Amino acid sequence: MLLVVLPILLPCLAAALYALAGWRGPVRWLGALSSAGVLACGIALSLQQAPPSAPGLRADALSSFMLIVIGAVATLAMLAGPSYLAAEADARAARRYGVLTQGFIAAMALAVLAANLGVLWAAVEATTIVTAFLVGHRRTRAAVEAAWKYVVVCSAGIALALLGAVLLHFAAARAGVESLELDVLAARAAELDPGVARIAVALLLLGFGTKAGLAPMHAWLPDAHSQAPAPVSALMSGVLLSVAFYAMLRVKVIADPALGPAFTRNLLLVLALLSLLVAALLLIAQRDYKRMLAYSSIEHMGLLALGAAAGGRLALTAVLLHVLGHGLGKSVLFIGSGAVLRATGSSRVAAVRGLLARSPLLGGAFGLALLALLGLPPFSLFASELGIVRAGFQEGIGWAVVVALALMLIIVAAVSRIGGHMILGSPPSAQPPDAETAAGTAEPALAAVAAGAAQPVEAAGGSGDGRAAEASGASKAAPAEPALAAVAATAARSVATGTGAGEGQAAEAALAQAPDDGPGEAAEVGASAEAGGGAEPAGVPAGVAVAMVAGLAACGLLGVTAGPLQSILDNAAQVVAP
């Protein structure tokens, strides 16, 4: 019983501690500790014979498995948090970050443990509310826009799921079931009126599908993922999407006996293929690497939907393994992208070159994680994608699998082109690559001019802010954390290898971006340009390095052998496909 409550209680306690003590000293690592606790609870729960329960909560094999995913990804993300926030000058913003990320983890744990469909809904909506200010953490124009779209689209989308829950409740009440308990509904699903249940299930799948980032309701995802702080992007992409997908699986368990498997299968197939199509189309010409990772998440959610559409034990085992593998690989990439952004000051692909030569650890881990995401062996995504494809042919949706494979081929080509550009090659020396960088920053500068024409007062205020932030950011960040200064040095060294002109350009880039991306970004760029003079050796902060290597190792190990996890996976898949 305690084990069921702990995964929610631990992050809540950590959030309370952050609220009281603030974000400083060893307390900063508390988040990672509480996340590791969630992971431990998930493992302990999945080893229990009879599923334990508490009032309103219960932990069957599927819930325990999802707790393992949440705990694992959250631990990685929280390890990267302290170094990401090291440059954060505002103590209140850092404290809010600590409280909200822990609240976010608690809400996700509640979502997977909830025994009642209504509580599950409320928990998923709570994740939107908690993460709204995390997406808008930087307060720039782009961040505010992303946060607004995120809250409006997700709240409206998830409202569909609430309507679905209301109608399902109506159908259940007519069948003599006066509750929304998931297990009770699943057990008596065959008695539900098919007419009402059909509307309810469609609304539930579309509603939770919005939060899972499935096309055509994906509009919020690339914006939110690209604007949120890196550890939060890792959490959102790595687990939040899967938690929403978990809700869809729970709905499928109720829907299949009530309506026959064809209804959910067709709906999921449409969502899956649309998601893969959208991801492929928008990845071809993608110029922003954080958005690239976001679209890749849409692709992988599409694959999960494809696997769920296939149904069957093999498909569901593969789907769940894919959830874990994608969570690990994508969080490594988002954490890495945070370090790259810090080092280069830009999230544009064109501004990053020769990552491997600059920092073998960062570049190597980023590159390997990209390969994992593309489904190459030995990583676990290879095994799970193979499983989904095989299951698809077995279950008679071979045509959809062929279409999906064709779209994935496009995605592989697009992502490897971008990845190759970022990771390989020599780091930009003074002349030709700098021209490229300048071209990359020229566009924001133009945008700034355009914005200036429209709102002269705004733009002037913005650039003024940028200048001030740059100065303060540089002075505060440099002495704060030696490790951070080292990362910053990676970037600045590459700029400074040539001439002084390189550094001038970086500063110019900072100014050019100031009105566009606002003070936050400018401060980051400023900090990295400044720190170049100081520390010499290139490196990655310890937390980031540990998180990236651990995530990659886990993902690779899972690909070789699922080990004891295999039986946990089998049990969890059995919940969805009895």
Add this chain to the structure above:
Amino acid sequence: MSDVHVQLLDLACGAFLLTGVLILWRSELAKIVTLFALQGVALAALIAVLGAHEGSAELLAVAAGIGALRAGVLPSLLRRALAASGERRETKPIVNVAASLVAAAVLALLAYAVCQPVIRLAPTPATQAAPAAMTVIFLGFFVLATRRRALSQVVGFLLIDNGITAMAFLTAGGLSPVVEIGVSLDVLLAVLVLQVLTTRMRAAFGGTDLDELRELRD
């Protein structure tokens, strides 16, 4: 249900639907907030009629709670946001008022069609009023999609939520109390979050015209 109850229920549902349609008609933001508050009153009345019919004190208490939230707290939050913004009108909705009202009629027809299985399953006076709730949900999505002020979008979101609450009570006497409280809390917090974001939007963009939001795209 007795005749009086049915008539009162239909009256409440009619008022609920009418306030929703009128929100499309008015373009002054203050009037829109007033109409939204009136809709909250109609929703509370609707639940109270159902509670009186079933003689359920619990439903009457829920009606009072929902009335306080949707006719009192939420409108006053919106009014405060409005006063802080200094913006008075919905400037240029994508669809003009006349076309919006035609759209409302089409959406009402659609709602009747969608609700057929619900009515067929249990043809009571309450479920026969379900299309009104469904229409309000559709109107909410319509407002969300076509209005360009931050506050109008918040009202659109709340219309959807009012419609869903009405649907829950008309079909099955509401969800369980724990879920109702969770949902209400989520709605309240979502509105608070949106209010804070509106303030930040004004600081960053100099207004809350959502057409200004175009920094992020591919």
